[in-house]
Amino acid sequence: MFDKKIKLGTMFEFYGQLLTEKQQEILEDYCILDLSFGEISEELGISRQAVYDTIKRAEKQLDQYEDKLGMAARFEQREKAIRHLVDGMREIDVKISEEAEASELHERISELIREASDILE
């Protein structure tokens, strides 16, 4: 349930602008303000069932956008690549402190550059 909500939040962040204003309002309450179905129902003066249905329908639409465009997946891959490079740099930084051989540093840097280049291809 928790993971599912995080996933919905990510999809909403990516494709939310393609939903109707009403859907956006409800998903904002649900995903960003973390309100319950009951709280949203009270706030907007609609039934709890209507809140649930709107979220379910929006979720389906957002999943369809992701199936077609795959932005979230591609974006996440890029984020990972940046984090990986940053981790590699921290590691090299430590190696330098420990006065590692230049050859070892060169090798590790080349490896990281190769990995990054693969992703950018």
Place this chain on the structure above:
Amino acid sequence: MFDKKIKLGTMFEFYGQLLTEKQQEILEDYCILDLSFGEISEELGISRQAVYDTIKRAEKQLDQYEDKLGMAARFEQREKAIRHLVDGMREIDVKISEEAEASELHERISELIREASDILE
């Protein structure tokens, strides 16, 4: 004209899956296979004007998707960040060859990590 076609190609790469099959077919001919309006018209047995109109309309739709979602811009920013990190690593690699002081290397690495972290925030 040339830049505009490259931009259209990028938008098509990002949001093409949201267009109709017919639009996708024509934009593929135009942006990827680099066919002329005349060649596409001949291939598909439609008028040159119809090819032109379809491309113009698709272009407008793709621009609207980018206005709403801004994926191409965000993605490009990530790509730049990765390239920037790779350039920084190459530079550090050269500095190591030149036997730079550890303190200088640490400083440069910290700077790159800071820049990357700013982008990931």
